[in-house]
Amino acid sequence: MGEFLVTGPTGDVGRHVVSQLAEAGLGVRALVRDPSRVRLPPRVEVAGGDLAAPATLEPALRGVETVFLIWPDRAAAAVEAVAETAVETIAKHARRIVHLSGGLGPHREIERAIRWAGVPWTFLRPTGCATDALEWAGEVRKGVVRRPYGAAALAPVHERDVAAVAVHVLTSAGHGGATYTISGPETLTRARQARIIGEAVGREVRWEEPPARRAREELLAAWGDPVAVDGALARWASFVATPEPVTDTVWRLLGRRALTFRQWAGEHAADFG
DSSP states (O other), X not given: OOSEEEESTTSTTHHHHHHHHHHTTOOEEEEESOGGGOOOOTTOEEEEOBTTBGGGOHHHHTTOSEEEEOOOGGGGGGHHHHHHHHHHHHXXXXXXXXXXXXXXXXXXXXXXXXXXXXXXXXXXXXXXXXXXXXXXXXHHHHTEEEOSOTTOEEOOBOHHHHHHHHHHHHHSSSOTTEEEEEOOSSOEEHHHHHHHHHHHHTSXXXXXXOOHHHHHHXXXXXXXXXXXXXXXHHHHHHHHHSOOOOOOHHHHHHSSOOOOHHHHHHHTHHHHO
């Protein structure tokens, strides 16, 4: 067991990666902070450890060949202090690192550390993730999503597509030094995404644009991180003028079309209840 170590195995992407590797009969180990609090498929070995505390990683890395690295949001503040040490610890054991990145913010520090670690690497960079819309659930239930930049046009990608690309990269050769941007199959404004979710749950959902200052205050109250808030606002503003590009990564690597946002909304209709 344990030829693959997956960090973030209970998240939107990580849980699909774990399941797909296990279903393929491959040895997979999942890194979690508290093994007693998670339930994973029977074939998955669970190991305790915390990326924000690199000294705890050694036991989980024994016998591992490849690490699928997802840096948890909760540890974003610790990236600058511990990313290099964590990656060095991983590189002492693993022969390869596949990192689910964003290319921005804390991910830059992690990518830099991986490049310097001396082992083959691959970076996966999803565009706007469809799961970001789950944050609107409470507003969808009321019929009005009150958020900034409804005209921002993104190419939201289904988490199952990100996981499928990750598993393909993890289990096949020829990806060393590659960076893959993974998008959905079409560009949709945030307001259009809200309407599609409404259609999936059977109710009309409108988009309402708050004043810019109030929008920032509301996001700051919800997220608590001014850097993340300002980064998101700047990103959405840029996609009003220049839509997020659609990539052919899913088609090139998997030989099929990427899943649509409408498919995602239908699968997650219960989450918007």
